[in-house]
Amino acid sequence: MSKYEPVSAEVVAALQTALGAEYVRTDAETLEKYKTDEETDPRYHHLPEVVVWPGSTEEVAAVMKIANQYNVPVTPRSAGTSVSCGAIPVYGGIVLLLERMDKIEELNTEGMYMVVEAGARTVEIQEKANAAGFLYAGDPCSADSCLIGGNIATNAGGNKAVRYGTTRDQVYAIEAVTPTGDIVNVGARLKKKSTGYCLEQLIMGSEGTLGIITKATLKLLPLCPYKLDLLAIFTDLDKAVGLVPNLIKAGLNPTSVEFMDNAFVRSSSDYCELKLPHYEDGFYVIVTVETFNEDELESKMEQLDEICSASGATDVLEADDRVWKLRRNCLESTRVLSLVSTSDDLVVPVDQIANCIRHLTKVAENYSFKLFTLAHAGDGNLHFQILKGEMSDEQWEDEVSRFHAEAYPYVYSLGGRLSGEHGIGAKKVEAMEKYTEPVEMKMMKEIKRALDPKNILNPGKVFNA
């Protein structure tokens, strides 16, 4: 069915000439390794035909020129932490790894920016910024293992997005290789710009379909020296999530607002052997506030306490490491309960998150699976963990797809979208085609065709180009 050519010996030879033989591999073990990312369901796996490790932007460009010449698809891959099959080579061809390009090239304290290669680890960027007294505000939950290029390509979200926005808000400029193999620099280290099209925001978040990001200039922010973590416990779902707009309206500017439903409170408490108040009936909301001076922290602490109480919190505690331990172990804790599960990533307007959680929790009662809910509540981003438990494969597939068929249109009816931070990847392409407005979809496809006429770069992702 593929309109692509197979990776011939000639293609491999051309890649070897461009990159050096040791950075071009076709052995079975390597191909096997790169048939998937975090996706465990073998139905989604696809073997690449060759895996390459370019060492420079010029070499990435050379790979794209070869791919265009021989009509072979290219799937760029960062750390492979995608949970939406974003790094799977669905049409085979070339998997292109950025991990050799891992340098942090510059940290400029005067200009408050860093220049990093796409393969630099996010955690190292964060640590290097902190050591210099600055904050790099991108903070996906996979920060320890993921690479910055993938963060930018998927517009990764994470823990600090309430205050600082998502990855696309942390980037001044990118260097990218276009689908046809040119090198381009878009964006600029500027706070303002009305000089042509905003190509940087178009390429960022396009999940590697409009360009391979090879380098980025990242924003650094002043580091807040004062920090407070608070745990507000509610015994009522509505009140728990109703806290969010009250925090925002008060101008508290929280860094994060994390929500755990009681199912997760119980499972994670059991897993961690750690009981905090209202284990039996509590919904937990963790709020982090950071400030530049102690007085400000003090006054925000008081304000926060008042708002939590006024919002109907049963208990308000200063959150210590134990709370974050519960939060961090949520997903792990469900693996004890069910070997197979699926996680979903939906986003709705912040003021609709209570409605959304309540409604979908109720909808889920008509199904046999168990639904656990986590939310980056401060930015309207929901993660459902759906447990298969003991049900058959057929029932599981049927139930999950029927649940999605109820949940997705509902999320859209609230003004929401299919993905808040994980991306569409290959996994949600059908849903994307189904729920996106036809004119919007047409524009996306026209742009893709204009920039990648042979559909060489990361085909089968985001939509069917």
Add this chain to the structure above:
Amino acid sequence: MSKYEPVSAEVVAALQTALGAEYVRTDAETLEKYKTDEETDPRYHHLPEVVVWPGSTEEVAAVMKIANQYNVPVTPRSAGTSVSCGAIPVYGGIVLLLERMDKIEELNTEGMYMVVEAGARTVEIQEKANAAGFLYAGDPCSADSCLIGGNIATNAGGNKAVRYGTTRDQVYAIEAVTPTGDIVNVGARLKKKSTGYCLEQLIMGSEGTLGIITKATLKLLPLCPYKLDLLAIFTDLDKAVGLVPNLIKAGLNPTSVEFMDNAFVRSSSDYCELKLPHYEDGFYVIVTVETFNEDELESKMEQLDEICSASGATDVLEADDRVWKLRRNCLESTRVLSLVSTSDDLVVPVDQIANCIRHLTKVAENYSFKLFTLAHAGDGNLHFQILKGEMSDEQWEDEVSRFHAEAYPYVYSLGGRLSGEHGIGAKKVEAMEKYTEPVEMKMMKEIKRALDPKNILNPGKVFNA
């Protein structure tokens, strides 16, 4: 030379059928009126062939369909406050006015957003938000007269961009009519989104070349009740502009940081008949800080005072209305000195603004004109006012173009760009073509061609499509 067809009687009839006869005008007086925007130099003026006032998004779409059918160019026009010939119909054809679509459709306090039509006045949006206890943070200097559609199309900057960003940062979603006459909704009222291409940021700032914005969902922010304006006076240019990075690094998060050079201090003081300290030798920096509580304001005031002194300020005064009067009357004050002048809008990285002002001030000494400098210093945005004085037309043209030929490459060498907030319009197209990286320019043109194959929408703007 034009590849377009003239606006025939048939085209006018089709427009009249679509909009009603009273909203389609071809009389000489109307055409004369819309041959220019704020541009006073007749060499840039172009008469339209017909002017239309659609009353709805559907009517805007109908105009675009007719224009495509008959191969007639369309120039959308907001309030016509462009200073870069952005609203001039350089190829004749249709001028399309959005001013009938002026409704503020919704202000939602729970969701903290407003839905407005493109023709709503920016000042009315600001006032309505304030009255409800919120801030709409877009604040171009022309806010009293401009319309929101034009702000979004040009990504207008203004006074609050240091803290809140430019117009594109204030917008959740837009409704637009595509160059081929479809209606599309892009973006969403979400804090996070990894669901397809970021088309909203592509259309915003494209100066009406990729779509006519007809409606927008704007972000509202909590309104800061406490505010402080400070005037820091320096007798040294370097020190004056060196204040900016110190403010940013300290986490003071100022709302605005405005710089006036001594030429402007003098001319505006003379014009306003108002003398503040160091009239003879002072560089003025006005800093505005806003907070949510009094203690925070107090502590920031102290911090600000310290930073100004440590940065070498000669005087630090609380700024009253007189200071803002001087700032507001800068441009007016130069009209007394020279009937003809030209203003420029350049942007550089914030930490380069001192270098840039110093260097270009020095460069200007080799010319006969006088150069006055204003800056939205907190975001690296410079406005030069160049006075013609008594020189001949030939000398004036020659000097300005030679100065630009020195200034523009220098600004690019600092990582800057041609426009921080005014846009490229028709006036800077040649410079845009000259200074933009070829691959970036190629991508812009490919996208334009993909979305507007007949180049119907606002041709001759941003670049030569």
